[in-house]
Amino acid sequence: MSIPESFQGRLRLPLISAPMFLVSGPELVIEACKAGIVGTFPALNERSSEGFESWLVQIREALDSFEAETGKQAAPFGVNLIVHHTNPRVQADLELCIKHKVPLIITSLGAVKDLVDAVHGYGGLVFHDVINVRHAKKAAAAGVDGLIAVCNGAGGHAGTLNPFALLAEIRQFYQGTLILSGSMSTGQDVATAQMMGADLAYMGTRFINTQESRANPEYKQMIVESSAADITYTPKISGIWANFLKPSLAKAGLDPDSGEKKKVDLGEELQAPEGGASAWKSIWSAGQGVGSIADAPPVAELVERLQDEYRDATEHFAKLSGAYREQTK
Numbered sequence: 001m002s003i004p005e006s007f008q009g010r011l012r013l014p015l016i017s018a019p020m021f022l023v024s025g026p027e028l029v030i031e032a033c034k035a036g037i038v039g040t041f042p043a044l045n046e047r048s049s050e051g052f053e054s055w056l057v058q059i060r061e062a063l064d065s066f067e068a069e070t071g072k073q074a075a076p077f078g079v080n081l082i083v084h085h086t087n088p089r090v091q092a093d094l095e096l097c098i099k100h101k102v103p104l105i106i107t108s109l110g111a112v113k114d115l116v117d118a119v120h121g122y123g124g125l126v127f128h129d130v131i132n133v134r135h136a137k138k139a140a141a142a143g144v145d146g147l148i149a150v151c152n153g154a155g156g157h158a159g160t161l162n163p164f165a166l167l168a169e170i171r172q173f174y175q176g177t178l179i180l181s182g183s184m185s186t187g188q189d190v191a192t193a194q195m196m197g198a199d200l201a202y203m204g205t206r207f208i209n210t211q212e213s214r215a216n217p218e219y220k221q222m223i224v225e226s227s228a229a230d231i232t233y234t235p236k237i238s239g240i241w242a243n244f245l246k247p248s249l250a251k252a253g254l255d256p257d258s259g260e261k262k263k264v265d266l267g268e269e270l271q272a273p274e275g276g277a278s279a280w281k282s283i284w285s286a287g288q289g290v291g292s293i294a295d296a297p298p299v300a301e302l303v304e305r306l307q308d309e310y311r312d313a314t315e316h317f318a319k320l321s322g323a324y325r326e327q328t329k
């Protein structure tokens with residue numbers, strides 16, 4: 001149970017700002033790493049591999065100048081690669097990650113040993129996201145450094161398992177870094193993830209509502225106005241079970257309870273025209289943690305708030321547990 005050696009002493013909170021399609025870009029990643037949490041983005045958020053490389057350069061330069069100017073260490077950053085036969089860019093993007101020695105690669109869908117070996121070759125780490133024990137065992141066998149347990153209520157392609165159940169089952173056979181994902185919005189949630197046995201928390205939806213996210217203002221406002229009951233879990237929008245905001249479906253004239261299951265095609269999702277009713281672009285994803293989100297502050301301000309909440313929660317817990325210990329003396 002630990003965080004990787006290359007993360008130690010570089011995090012102000014045990015937290016990763018999770019990669020989000022069309023939402024997280026260099027602005028969010030840079031601010032997250034400067035604030036002391038791991039910032040990540042999906043390689044596919046830039047339309048071409050050339051564009052993706054320019055983002056890698058932009059992030060490196062910004063973090064290098066931050067370190068030179070402040071004398072502080074920025075947190076490591078990460079790139080999400082979707083390892084699926086319909087993603088035409090995965091090999092080219094991996095080669096760029098190797099060229100630029102991206103500290104953390106987060107793989108989704110496929111866990112491939114060759115990819116893990118290639119990333120280990122330059123000293124990088126691979127975390128893989130899973131929604132069940134079968135996938136977790138496969139990824140562990142491929143030699144990944146961390147497993148992200150994507151539980152019920154998470155934004156994007158969520159799982160259905162309760163976090164207590166999934167974390168405990170993974171821990172029975174996996175000793176690497178364990179990361180919890182799904183519905184966390186506060187510093188208290190981060191502390192709770194650690195109490196549950198996770199090494200790091202993984203937050204997506206909370207970071208949609210930041211100034212540096214690429215989500216449009218209407219999307220952010222919908223999150224502010226929504227609660228868990230406004231989230232629907234359906235395979236019909238992107239072909240894989242995922243959580244979406246019901247009001248965005250209604251706005252596009254869609255009913256989550258009707259229609260055929262869509263076939264997964266990442267190429268098609270990337271090329272979807274602006275303005276149409278398409279998954280992620282106008283039908284918006286969010287996790288069940290939306291009910292605790294009431295604003296869209298700058299990342300630096302949000303991370304400070306999360307730190308305060310984390311500290312308060314851990315102090316409160318220390319008092320509570322201390323009182324119980326007293327009573328059993």
Ligand SMILES: Cc1cc2nc3c(=O)[nH]c(=O)nc-3n(C[C@H](O)[C@H](O)[C@H](O)COP(=O)(O)O)c2cc1C
Pocket residue numbers: 018019020021022023042080107108129150153154155156157181182183184202203204205206284285286287288289
């Ligand atoms: C809008 C949106 C887009 C997402 N896109 C991706 C993605 O491209 N790749 C990925 O691995 N996970 C993606 N996710 C999942 C997140 O990385 C993370 O697992 C999830 O947001 C955590 O749950 P939370 O949103 O309840 O905090 C996405 C989530 C959201 C909300």
